[in-house]
Amino acid sequence: MSGVPIFVLFGGMVALMFLGIPLAFSIFAASAAVLLVYTDLPLWQIMQRFFSGVDSFVLTAIPFFLLAGNLMNSGKITDKLINLSSVMVGHLRGGLAHINVLVSLLFGGISGSAVADTSGIGTILIPAMVKKGYTASFTVAVTATSSVLGQIIPPSLIMIVYASTASVSVQAMFIAGIVPGILLALSMMIVSYIYAVKYDYPREERRTFRDFVRAINDSILILIMPFIIIGGVLTGIFTATESAAIAVLYSLIITLFVDKTLKPKDLVPIFINTAKGTATTLLCIGAATAFGYLLAYFRGAEYVLRLLEAMNLTQSGFIVFLIVLFAIVGMFMDATPAICIFVPIIAPIGMEMGLNGIHLGMIICLLLAFGLVTPPYGLCFLLGCQIGKIAPPAVFRDLGVFLLAVLITVLVVIFAPGLILWLPGIVVPQVVGG
Secondary structure (H helix, E strand, C coil), X not given: CCCHHHHHHHHHHHHHHHCCCXXXXXXXXXXXXXXXXXXXXXXXXXXHHHHHHHCCCHHHHHHHHHHHHHHHHHCCHHHHHHXXXXXXXXXCCCHHHHHHHHHHHHHHHHHCCHHHHHHHHHHHHHHHHHHCCCCHHHHHHHHHHHHXXXXXXXXXXXXXXXXXXXXXXXXHHHHHCHHHHHHHHHHHXXXXXXXXXXXXXXXXXXXXXXXXXXXXXXXXXXXXXXXXXXXXXXXXXXCHHHHHHHHHHHHHHHHHHHCCCCCHHHHHHHHHHHHHHHHHHHHHHHHHHHHHHHHHHCCXXXXXXXXXXXXXXXXXXXXXXXXXXXXXXXXXXXXXXXHHHHHHHHHHHHHHCCCCHHHHHHHHHHHHHHHHCCCCCCHHHHHHHHHHCCCHHHHHHHHHHHHHHHHHHHHHHHHCHHHHHHHHHHHCHHHHCC
């Protein structure tokens, strides 16, 4: 069969996106047009495939994790994490930049959302850093790139979507994100330190051991939360979805009854925002599933396979192909629909070439996560610019430096699969294959 329908699918989607139509509706419109023009299938197939895409028990974890993150964010939990980070790394040169990275690492273990990280931490630290003499461009660059740690450190929403799409273990994906997340945070702190030395950025006051103990004591209930989420999943006490529901219950207890930073009346707007975020995510997943169905109908996987065979790629060459593909896709598309559209085609080919499904998933998730800071899509980047009141082009240079350090770290992780697989291989060897 001719590849024209596939070209129309992608071309129509991209054209509609550039016209300013929201991504989910662009995918829907392109899919419906191709189905009507190039097939004899009834139009209701689009909706059937939409609902089959969101009809997944694993995906019900998404609204719960979003709600838990929103509760913690609205409940001023970020303040305690910032204080703890300040005690730990604030005394280093460029202290606020290091605090920015570390608190993103900690907050990522609670929210699983990069956007929540940018809005929650950025609104506090961006003005504070600018006031202390850090340039607005550097401040926005470090805030935007470090916020992506929320998509890599477990629990990660895009890892849940990948696990559901590729039929791999959510447990293993969560555990696989720990080492890359820590390495990426270290690379960002190294860049921040170099900037601090070059531009003489200040360090914060060195805190005492008593301050450290007090900060740990204030934050202990928050720091326990990721261990409850991950520990419960790993021990088999509950599933990822059940752990997300427990995270919500735990967040409600902390914010309503322990810290008392939220009142019952505050919950209504939080629930509404969570519903909006969930609807947006699931709409993209459903639309991308219908899009992926049409790709399968027109044998899109065969075209990709022929392309790869013509390129005569080795396993390393295939990984380079993935890096280029998903780096470009991430610049124009959110991670969730990108996974739903491309993973059903790419994952079987990658596994056939000998790649482990968890390793493959981490490659894809790492690359798509940083699509949140690469223009023109770059949602976290644009949000950071809005908070910092600076035009995006003015941040490109500093952002490029951070992204270069991130890219080097990501390449090391990708081409050394042991860094990704050794921890899951110890904790959940039965699903990793070793």
